[in-house]
Amino acid sequence: MNTQTQTETVNKDQPSFARLRNLWNDYLPYWFIAPMVLVMVMITFFPGAYDLYLSLIEEPTVNILNAEFVGLSNYETAFTRGGAIHSFVITITVVASALLLESFLGFFLAALVAGVESSRAKSFYRVLFIVPMAVAPVSLATIGRIMLNSEIGVIPYLIETVTPFAAPAFLSEIPLLTVILLDTWNWTPFMFIIFYAGLSSVPGTLIEASRVDGAPLWRRYVHVIIPYMKPVVFVAVLIRMIDLFRTFGVVYGLTQGGPGTATQLVSINIYEQMFINNSPGVATAIAVVYLVFVIAIANIVIAKVGFEGVWD
Amino acid sequence: MTKEIDRRTLIKTATGVAAGTALAGCTRGGGGETATDSGDGSGSDGSGSSSSGEPPIPLSEYDADIDWAQFEGSQINIGAVQHPWVEAIKPAIPTFEELTGIDVVWNILPENQFRTKRQTDVSTGAGQFDVFFMDQVVNQYREEGWLQALDPYFNDSSLYDEDWYQPTDLFEASRWQAHGGGFSENWTGLPITVEVQTQFYRTDLYEKHGLEVAETLEGFVENAQAIHENESDVVGTVGRGQKGYGMNIYVLNTFLRQNGAELWSEFPSDSGLDSQGVIDAAEWYTSLLRDFGPQGASTQSWSDVLSTMQEGRAGHIVADANLFWPGLTGSDSSVADNVGIAKVPSPSDGQFSPNAYNWQISTSKNAQNSEQGFLFMLWATSEPTNTWMHLNNEAAFSVRQSVWENDEFRSRVGEDFAQVTLESLQAAAPDPFDRKYPEWGQRYSEELQRALAGQKSAEAAMTTAAGISEDIYSE
DSSP states (O other), X not given: OHHHHHHXXXXXXXXXXXXXXXXXXXXXXXXXXXXXXXXXXXXXXXXXXXXXXXXXXXXXXXXXXXXXXXXXXXXXXXXXXXXXXXXHHHHHHHHHHHHHHHHHHHHHHHHHHHHOOOHHHHHHHHHHHHGGGGSOHHHHHHHHHHHHOTTTOHHHHHHHHHSSSOOOOHHHXXXXXXXXXXXXXXXXXXXXXXXXXXXXXSOHHHHHHHHHTTOOHHHIXXXXXHHHHHHHHHHHHHHHHHHHHTOOHHHHHHHTTOSTTTTOOHHHHHHIIIIIXXXXXXXXXXXXXXXXHHHHHHHHHHHHHOOTXXXX | OHHHHHHHHHHHHHHHHHHXXXXXXXXXXXXXXXXXXXXXXXXXXXXXXXXXXXXSSOGGGGOSSSOGGGGTTOEEEEEXXXXXXXXXXXGGHHHHHHHHOOEEEEEEEOHHHHHHHHHHHHHTTOOOOSEEEXXXXXXXXXXXXXXXXXXXXXXXXXXXXXXXXXXXXXXXXXXXXXXXXXXXXXXXXXXXXXXXXXXXXXXXXXXXXTOOOXXXXXXXXXXXXXXXXXXSSOBSOBXXXXXXXXXXXXXXXXXXXXXXXXXXXXTTTBOOTTSHHHHHHHHHHHHHHHHHSOTTGGGOOHHHHHHHHHTTOBSEEEEEEGGGHHHHHSTTOTTGGGEEEEEOOBOTXXXXXXXXXXXXXXXBXXXXXXXXXHHHHHHHTSHHHHHHHHHHSSOOOOSBHHHHHOHHHHHHHOHHHHHHHHHHHHHOOOOOOOTTHHHHHHHHHHHHHHHHTTSSOHHHHHHHXXXXXXXXXXX
């Protein structure tokens, strides 16, 4: 009797076990990536959803159980007295200017170093040009404040000693330009490294062929080298652009977004709304709009420039 | 069997690591040992007692009509920022622990992290901190219902003895700020430190140019001009220009009040920022810094001001915290022997009322050990503890007049510094931190910074600031 019952149970279980095994085998790749998907949901989706939730409740409070929904009121505040539009304009100015400068300078330096024949000299320049990238944003801001200080800074001193011009008050007279130039100094090495790698990958035979055909240097770059490097340029610009949208530390350390709000990036505006004004609702409202804005810009760039040649 | 032991060991280790991580930053008593040292959660005894076993301050100093030992065996959590006050009081904590039998656990964090942690603690009702540092957000917290008024404890005869505590020994400005800066009739906490604005000047340059220390605004401008125009590498004066409610407006508020103006002449409908007194003060301050200050004065933070003076590149600091004194006269200063301290200048027809700032300690409505916390506040701000802290440490921020009058203390910090600070504190008029002060203060400081940078006139800046501030309250 007992034996018979056991046999029946085994027979009953076999199909369901087989089903499970089939389910496991059929979706094997999905099971493997499931933990990672779960982690991504936890670290990306959940904070995003929580941000959205905070942007819709009354401020200031972090006690979500007692929070009162206020619709789009925080968004209205963000774009009126919160100064969100102004900070978007400042951010776009900084991103566009710094991206252009860093791309041109990075490419120019990469082309110069690629043209150096001595391998020792090449190594020296490679190391020299990537040093600024190693400086941490807060350190850069602190050093920058001291070096640009009109009374004790070395840069105004050098300008006034070496040139016939009076040094400007960098952080109060030309704060936005100063921020752009400092970021350019800090991050041109990133573009340099990627462009240098891209230039090194251009087949020598292609360049040689264009030279034999009588193409001058500029035509070799415009018609041969740059088109060949298009995927590299695209990836470098896209990564740097997204990173520029996230700029905070160096500008906050340097100017705190001032004078007034002359260098108030969106990231600084969000920080001030959150930690100075104690307005999490307004801060998260700006953050939500900013996130959508950056995703949209990145997608437009991808759609316009395309991924051809990037992934394949 | 081996497997079982390994698993237990693993669990114990993991638990220890997790507990260690969770408790990182917590220290007990005055010794500064980490709570994880003991491993069993009870922590070290935290005794910082002397080798003889005697507490640092004799218990006889606390002979008051207070039942100090009524909560023996309990524990309080203190939320604090990394601040010299903490360093000065920590060695005295064994006295409190022996007096009351209450264990003290510190949760010390950098200022920004502490602010976030504090807000989370009180707004979620967690009540982890029984006592915590409180600053400009006092009225925001009070109106949200997060702070607990201390008056019921002051009225409890087992917790308070007025004759012993001597509340009138606390500076009036400190008591006023502890009452929400005029916005509350109740004690919102007890003041622990105070700083007041004073003027600093170069004695060698004064002697060289035959200058007298200025008591009036006009006299100050003349002195600044004399140095600015006659010294090649030295500017006439420096002052805070950077935006932030603890930056440029902290200094400007001294001068606007001395002009007879006030913030929120009618709360919350009239900010007073576009009144003539404020505009005059803003014009005076902006023209002073733009004419006789460093280039880029609008971006100078307090640390820039201090370092410019320490480097010998400025003739004066027009007005800033008296706590600059050790930095200006210490080994880091190249002009240590040539710096003088004086009261901030005031209008010839105005009043002397420099700005001051207090840190206070408060307790929240959800704190689990508020009564024990109150005993701690009382002990920490009492005359014996204050005097001990200021005679046995580098501290110079007492909220008690008796400390500033103490001969031994005056001899340690210097007679000039002590006397100027004492007189300034007696006349001080701190900022009233209404519940939206951080928000409108930030915008007001941005407008002042624009004026200092030359982007607009002082009058236009203050008029804009007034509109913004009133808008913030109109919603």
